[in-house]
Each structure stands twice: as structure tokens, then as C-alpha cells.
Amino acid sequence: MVKTLTTVCMSVLLCPILLIAQNSVDDSTLQPSEDKGFFEFIVGTVKGRLAFDKTLLIVTPGSQVTIILKNSDEMIHNLLLCEPGENVPGEVGRLALALGAEGMAKQYVPDSEKVLYHTKLVYPGQQDEFTFTAPTELGDYPYVCTFPGHAQTMKGILWVTDKIDHAEREEDHDGEELEIPDEVKKKYILKPKDQAMVIRAGVENTPSNCIAVGLPSRVHYVFDPDNGQVLYGWRGDFLDVGPDRGWSLDRGGQPCHTLGVRFSVGANGCPFHIGTIDQQPQIKFIGYQREGFPRFDFRVDDLTVSQTIISDQSRHGLIYYYEVEGATEDLYFKLDTSKVKLKSDVGLFQSGALMIPKDKASSFTIDVTPLL
Amino acid sequence: MKYLTYCFFISILMMVRVLYGGVVPDGYRVETISTPEDVFLEVGGIGFLQDGSVMFCSREGQVWQYKNKQWSLFADGLYEPLGLYVDPKTDDIFVVQRPELTQLIDTDHDGKADYYKTVGQGWGISNNYHEYAYGPVRDSKGNFYGALNLGHDEESGNLVHDSIMNRSAKYRGWFFQINTTGEFVPWASGLRSPCGVGINKDDELFYTDNQGDWVPTSTLHHVVKGRFYGHPASLEDHPDFLGKDLNAITVEKYDTLRTKPIVWIPYGELANSPGNLAFNETQGKFGPFEDQIFIGDQTLANVMRVVLEKVQGEYQGVVFNFVNGLQCGVIRNRFDKDGSLWLGQGARGWNSVGPKPFGIQKIVWDGKTIPTEMHAISLTDQGFKITFTKPMRESELKDLSSYTIKHWGYKYDSHYGSDKMNITSVDIKKINVVNSKTVELELPLVTDRVYHIECRVKADDNSELKNRIGYYTLNRLR
Numbered sequence: 001m002v003k004t005l006t007t008v009c010m011s012v013l014l015c016p017i018l019l020i021a022q023n024s025v026d027d028s029t030l031q032p033s034e035d036k037g038f039f040e041f042i043v044g045t046v047k048g049r050l051a052f053d054k055t056l057l058i059v060t061p062g063s064q065v066t067i068i069l070k071n072s073d074e075m076i077h078n079l080l081l082c083e084p085g086e087n088v089p090g091e092v093g094r095l096a097l098a099l100g101a102e103g104m105a106k107q108y109v110p111d112s113e114k115v116l117y118h119t120k121l122v123y124p125g126q127q128d129e130f131t132f133t134a135p136t137e138l139g140d141y142p143y144v145c146t147f148p149g150h151a152q153t154m155k156g157i158l159w160v161t162d163k164i165d166h167a168e169r170e171e172d173h174d175g176e177e178l179e180i181p182d183e184v185k186k187k188y189i190l191k192p193k194d195q196a197m198v199i200r201a202g203v204e205n206t207p208s209n210c211i212a213v214g215l216p217s218r219v220h221y222v223f224d225p226d227n228g229q230v231l232y233g234w235r236g237d238f239l240d241v242g243p244d245r246g247w248s249l250d251r252g253g254q255p256c257h258t259l260g261v262r263f264s265v266g267a268n269g270c271p272f273h274i275g276t277i278d279q280q281p282q283i284k285f286i287g288y289q290r291e292g293f294p295r296f297d298f299r300v301d302d303l304t305v306s307q308t309i310i311s312d313q314s315r316h317g318l319i320y321y322y323e324v325e326g327a328t329e330d331l332y333f334k335l336d337t338s339k340v341k342l343k344s345d346v347g348l349f350q351s352g353a354l355m356i357p358k359d360k361a362s363s364f365t366i367d368v369t370p371l372l
Numbered sequence: 373m374k375y376l377t378y379c380f381f382i383s384i385l386m387m388v389r390v391l392y393g394g395v396v397p398d399g400y401r402v403e404t405i406s407t408p409e410d411v412f413l414e415v416g417g418i419g420f421l422q423d424g425s426v427m428f429c430s431r432e433g434q435v436w437q438y439k440n441k442q443w444s445l446f447a448d449g450l451y452e453p454l455g456l457y458v459d460p461k462t463d464d465i466f467v468v469q470r471p472e473l474t475q476l477i478d479t480d481h482d483g484k485a486d487y488y489k490t491v492g493q494g495w496g497i498s499n500n501y502h503e504y505a506y507g508p509v510r511d512s513k514g515n516f517y518g519a520l521n522l523g524h525d526e527e528s529g530n531l532v533h534d535s536i537m538n539r540s541a542k543y544r545g546w547f548f549q550i551n552t553t554g555e556f557v558p559w560a561s562g563l564r565s566p567c568g569v570g571i572n573k574d575d576e577l578f579y580t581d582n583q584g585d586w587v588p589t590s591t592l593h594h595v596v597k598g599r600f601y602g603h604p605a606s607l608e609d610h611p612d613f614l615g616k617d618l619n620a621i622t623v624e625k626y627d628t629l630r631t632k633p634i635v636w637i638p639y640g641e642l643a644n645s646p647g648n649l650a651f652n653e654t655q656g657k658f659g660p661f662e663d664q665i666f667i668g669d670q671t672l673a674n675v676m677r678v679v680l681e682k683v684q685g686e687y688q689g690v691v692f693n694f695v696n697g698l699q700c701g702v703i704r705n706r707f708d709k710d711g712s713l714w715l716g717q718g719a720r721g722w723n724s725v726g727p728k729p730f731g732i733q734k735i736v737w738d739g740k741t742i743p744t745e746m747h748a749i750s751l752t753d754q755g756f757k758i759t760f761t762k763p764m765r766e767s768e769l770k771d772l773s774s775y776t777i778k779h780w781g782y783k784y785d786s787h788y789g790s791d792k793m794n795i796t797s798v799d800i801k802k803i804n805v806v807n808s809k810t811v812e813l814e815l816p817l818v819t820d821r822v823y824h825i826e827c828r829v830k831a832d833d834n835s836e837l838k839n840r841i842g843y844y845t846l847n848r849l850r
Contacts, residue, residue, distance in 0.1 A: 148640070209471040289486060
């Protein structure tokens, strides 16, 4: 056990050196077969996607090769090295599946001459490895995970070659399977045309429970329903939702990117205070109206507040149109005035806050312009 | 070049090929529904309007309406909704999104939701991809229920005893209620990846969990308020465990605290990632399996059939395969009023054994053909009773060689899954043929075991059983 651990630790430490040097390194625990060299590869799993993180391993014929499968995913995987053949991974995958009830016990390794070497099933957080002498016959030896369903996407190639220069193939292959092509990425860039887009999704550097709104004016914002406030705005394209949708390929669920330059709207918690300037109200979100400029409805203590947010193309900044039901006291509307300039059709500014008399609270407009 | 590779990648995913199985009981057929063009419609939920429309929510955040074979977009911009509920009386449409339970309202009746009303919330999300929210089901009093997945993010939460999944935000790993005043009520704890929620006509609640840490194989649970179902991460939000070091509690102790599943679903054989429960309350429109439960699987692209019974006051029961070889993994299923079982499919990020990345199919009974199946397996004082859907050959019913029976257990700990422990073959002591559709097998009974009961008896009409194995979870003896 101790020896195994030591070997694993050393392997992990040695790996970067080996990958760069790709030739023999003196080490008492690993003996190269004659002078053909040895190679060691740590093949991991890509987070959120059924794919190996290395899809091309290059070795020389007759060398000693160790492949370590290191599973950082949340499900079970294995790695089977197979005989050459474009259709072999699919074929081996199908044979593994046909093991049916016996699959787990057999590590999903089918009885097939096409399978050369394999790991056992590797559970999340675990690793397994195998060492072998590389074939003397040059060619592409595919490797694949044969856990049910995985063979479709989880595979790579061990290239046995005597060529000295691998640059061309490496370049051709580099990350090809793992990177999302630009043409596909484009499909997930949202650009509002003639109507607003309202997208509930995680957005980078933004609390998770937020609502992103894209307007045809190309001025967009994020609304924070927990505090009844706009968090920030930005100008440009709207949102890249690819990371959340996984480009129709992986698990997704990663934060979306706002496309453009963000500007402050002086967000500082719920802007409303009832009766006194420092009062801290309870906010309860009610919902939003999608048509036209979106409207957000929420409770501020006993008040029902509706906020319609308007923008125009000519400038940064947003206009908030509020309707308030149930005001029995004066309201104070406060934003961070070191970041924004406020203008309103009602009320007076008192100690940095806008005081809205209760008799004028039923509807009013506040114009928020960021200070540059 | 990259684009070509991507297309190739996608085309592999879409390639039509039959991988295995293709079991469909006699009298049933599988129909495939064309989904709207250029839409990645991975189904997260299914519901039916009174006019016959079918509503589907998708993982990409849309809700599509399917009416008279035409598709229209009803709502969009939702946060990975994985469940949809339509009120059968009012046609009100609800979805569970990651952060909340939402009602989608079409105030101007133009066929598109224009008001997105927050009905209930109260749990946390931290932007970890695994923080799925499932549901909603609704009881006869109007309360909603759902379940919350744990996170998979070692940076944002405690990994109890080196678990894989964790409580990355508030109430992850809980079953919850949203009551009729919109209040969030934590209902039960210890869930891991509870992709399937269900409720029967008696308002009894159930969920399925996916194999993983603390879940030795996939499971079906009966949910009772206050109970703990095994994954300790959720206990961080449990009032009895506030401030306690969950790592200081031993696995043995957790084992005594948990309520065990009512059905173990063997991994790799029947399911790897089960979805929601559909209760066959169709009054015979779906064949001879009234009141039985149907559950799809996201990985193995099959639908299972579960029959429960109460023993010593608690549910336990048997699970069979029903249909397999479907075009894609099934995460949602629901019966329509004609008694057809609609299947919502999608497997992005995990792959299924089916050839398609998403889709919609439905299983339809022809209304007359009785399939050749074990109708149920139930526990007796001294063994099991198998009932069949039709008369079987008596000579084979009483023949010992018609049956293969074994049992095994599972190991409960923080590791991912468990092997079958101590697989033990069982000799039948005595066979009692009650009638041509019922046989009793007398054999030794051991609790905390899954009994694999294989039956190879042919029917009087010469047909063979399409599904020969039942897996009975023996928690309690009669």
C-alpha cells in the first residue's frame, strides 16, 4: 500500500517532466524496456462533460507506457485501449453495454480481442492505471470509456509513431474535441432585436437569483429580486448563455457572461425606506411582466411596488418608472450618489436621499445616470 | 475544422442505432413525437391542458406547447426548469426553476406567458451546475412539493467523510413543501440527486435518487416529514444538527438515523439515473397495471415498473423493467387522460445509451392485448407470491428449474455506489401453484436484501415473459 502510494505520488510529480521530455528519465521504480524509453500520461476527465481531458497521446513503438486515469468527475469511468480502427470505440462500447447485468462486475470490459489493456472502473476521486509495452506496429490506437453511454463522446487516440516531429498533428488535434468552435459559440450570444429578453440564469459576479434583461436599445441590466433593485447595467451585446446551456453539449450550469461594459446604477440594497431615511424594509418578490419594457413587482413591507425600467440608446443610465400602492407614510429613495446622479419628477433631496411625499408616491419617475 | 469536428460529435450523438434490448411488452407500442425544428428540447417537465395540449419545459429554459401536432413557444428565459405542473381544473401552469417555483400566466390569452409569478422560494443556489431543483407535485390541498439536488463543488461546502457531493447552499439535499400561502417548508433531509418526485392519489410523497456517495445504488423512497434519507450533507440545515461537526458522526451512526429506500434499483441492470414517478391511475387505459408506478431512466433509456405493498406499516416492493431500447434517456414521464405514457427525454452531459440527445416518445396500449408479464411479486409469510397477467403453463409453474433466485445487500458509506454485497443463491423449498395466474414460492427470507427473482415460465398461449426478472426489496418481514 505504501509503495503504491509512493509510486502514485512520484508519478504525479514526474508527469509534467515526462510530458515535456518524452524520453527516458532515471527512476528506480520504473524501468524502461531496453532503451526504447517510457511514457507516462495522466488522463483526466473534463468537468461537466463526458470527455477525457487528453485526446492524443504520442509514444514510440516498443516503449513502456503507463496510462493513469484520474477521475475528477462525479460519475464512474474506465479507460480501454483498443486495436486500431475508426469504429472500434463504438463497437467496444456496444459490446460493453451488451454485458447488461454483468457489466458492473466485469468493469464494463467486454471479452473482445479488440481490447488491449484497460483500467478497472474508476470511481469519482479515484484513479487507476496500467502499464504496457507499446505496439511495434505504428498507428492510431483508440482509447475509450465503455461505461454505458460514454463511448459516444469519451475517447482519444494513442498514436504510436517513429516520427520525431509531432507538431503538425498535435496542432491539428490540439484541444479540437474539447474546445467549442466559434460558429457554435455565436448561437448562444443573445441579442435582443425588437423586444426585450428576460433571462433567468446565473451571471458571472452576480448573485445567483437574478434576472438579466436585454433591451433592443442595447442598454441592458440585471435585476435583483431579493432586494427589489437593479444591480448594474451595461451597453453592448446582451448575454452569452453558452456556459449555462453547455452549448448543447455538456452539463452547462456555468455563469453566463455579460457582453459589453458594465455601468453602475448606484445599487446599495433596497432603495426604499418607509417613514424614515434609515428604515430597513422586508422585500418579497411577486413577479415580472414580460411585454414591452419589463415590469417588476415586489412588496416593500406593506407596500406593493411596480418598477418599469426604461432605457434609450442615446446614453448610459436607466429610467425607473414606479407605481406604489398603499403608501401611508413618506418614502425615502436612496442610491449610492457617489456613483450616480438622480433626477425625479417628484420629491426633494434630503441628506442624499429623495424624499417622496406619500400623496405623490402612487406614481413617479427616477432618472439614474452613472457618474463617469 | 473545429466546426466539422463539432458537427461530427453532434452527428454521433444523433446517429440512429439500436444499442441493446428493445423490449416492449405485447400490446404496447412506442410512438415518437417530432420536436420543433432547431430547438434543443431536452424535456424537464410535462403537463397537459384541458384542450389536449401538451406542455413541455426544457433544460434550456423554454416552455413549448404541442397542440394538434403544432408547436408554439409559450415561455422562455427560465432557469433550467426540471419540472412542470398543470392544474387539472384551472389549467394554471407551474414550473420549478433553479431558484423558485413559478407560475406562468398568459394574461392576454395570446398563447404566450406574459407574467412570471413567483409562487415560492426559500432555498439557496450558488451557481454550481449541480444545484438542480425538481418537482413540483401538488397534493389535494394545494400544497406543492419538490426536491433539491446537492452541489458538486468542493470549494463551496463541507465534504462529510470525504463525500463527493455537498451542501453548496441553503437547503441543498432537502425535500420541500411550498404551502398554499407560498411559504417554504423544509420537509425531509438526506437527499443526494433526487431527480424524480411523485405523489399518489392519497397524497403520499415519493422520490427517486441517483446512485453516488451515500447512495449505494439508485433508490425509490417514500417521503415522510422529518425523516432523513441518508446523505449527511443536508444535515447542515437541520435544526437538530446546527453547529455540529458532521464529520464527527460515524457512518454507523448515520446508518441508524436514515430511513432506507423502499425499493433498491440495481445499477447497470435497471437504472443508473432514475427520473420521476408516474402513477398509473388511468382506470385501465394503460393495460393491466393499474395503480402501479412507472419510472424512466436517463442513462439506460428504459422505463421501469414498480409495485409497492405495505408490510408492518411501511412500503416496500418490486421493480421490473417495462420497456427499453428507447431513443434517449427518460427523465420525465406522465400519463395523459387517454392513458398514454408520455416520455420526456434528454441526456446532455451524461449521455444515454439511446442514439438521440433529446426527444419525446409515448408508450401507448392498444386497449385489448394482454402482455405476458409478472403482474406483481409480493411477500408472504414464507416466501414470495408471483401473480401473472395471464394464465401460465401449470407444468412449468411448479417446476423448480423455472426460477432462479438470489439476493444481495448494499454497503452504505461516503463512497460512490456499492458493489452487490454477498450475492447468495436461494433454493426454493416448496412451490404452491395457487391457480394458473398465481404461484407461491417458499424460501428462506432475509431482511435488508434485494431478491432477484427470475422466472422463465411460458404462458398457456405459448408466449414468453418479456421481462423475466423482478427485484424485490425486503426491508421487513410479514
